[in-house]
Amino acid sequence: MTTILIADDQPLPRMGFRMLLDGSPGVSVVGEADNGAQAVRMAAELSPDVVLMDVRMPGLDGIEATRRIVAAGGRTRVLILTTFDLDEYAYAGLRAGASGFLLKDVRPAELLAGIEAVATGDAVVSPRLTRRLLDAHAHDVLAPDAGPRTDPRLAALTEREHEVLVAIGTGWTNAEIAERFVLTESTVKKHVGRVLAKLGARDRIQAVIVAYDAGLVTPRQ
Helix, strand or coil, rough: EEEEEEECHHHHHHHHHHHHHCCCCEEEEEEEEEEEHHHHHHHHHHCCCCEEECCCCCCCCHHHHHHHHCCCCCCCCEEEEEEECCHHHHHHHHHHHCCCEEEEECHHHHCCCHHHHHHCCCCCCHHHHHHHHHHHHHHHHCCCCCCCCCHHHHHCEEEEEEEEHHHHHHCCCCCHHHHHHCEEECHHHHHHHCCCCCHHCCCEEEEHHHHHHHCCCCCCC
């Protein structure tokens, strides 16, 4: 059973999400928060698998709430919900440690699939979409006040793992990486897993951010 905490300051969206989730097998809503501070407190108390986090909330917003939940080091993962697919707050949420984001008008099946993906340690945003989205806001979101910097974690990567990290940052899928390096997809998955572990990255999105920050991948101009 995947446990969910819904954080949104508007009662109607909270009710809608709860009705959907309560009627879906395999998931259970354990609480609702109407502001960021309450979301942080309830995440610590309830330790849900996933927090559905709105970004625009009074007081402590969803971005800072995400940052605090992730910094607590628990198992809870955050899925940002936003109104626009190029919402700057969504990118800030990824920087804060969210495992991805979805539009609030997402189809029920897609929301449930996204929750499952995040709960199992994957990222909701596909690799290809990750590249497009991060390209759009890379200068503002990824180390906006500094150029590429050396990341000591990269030294732990093997040559092949370094190549895989660059490929992840470029937006390649596992199938594309396998074809490029003449590997099986199962082998690529193992390499990706090792890369994430060595970087201390929660998911593929965080690995993309590391690649951008280190200058291994640069945004399209």
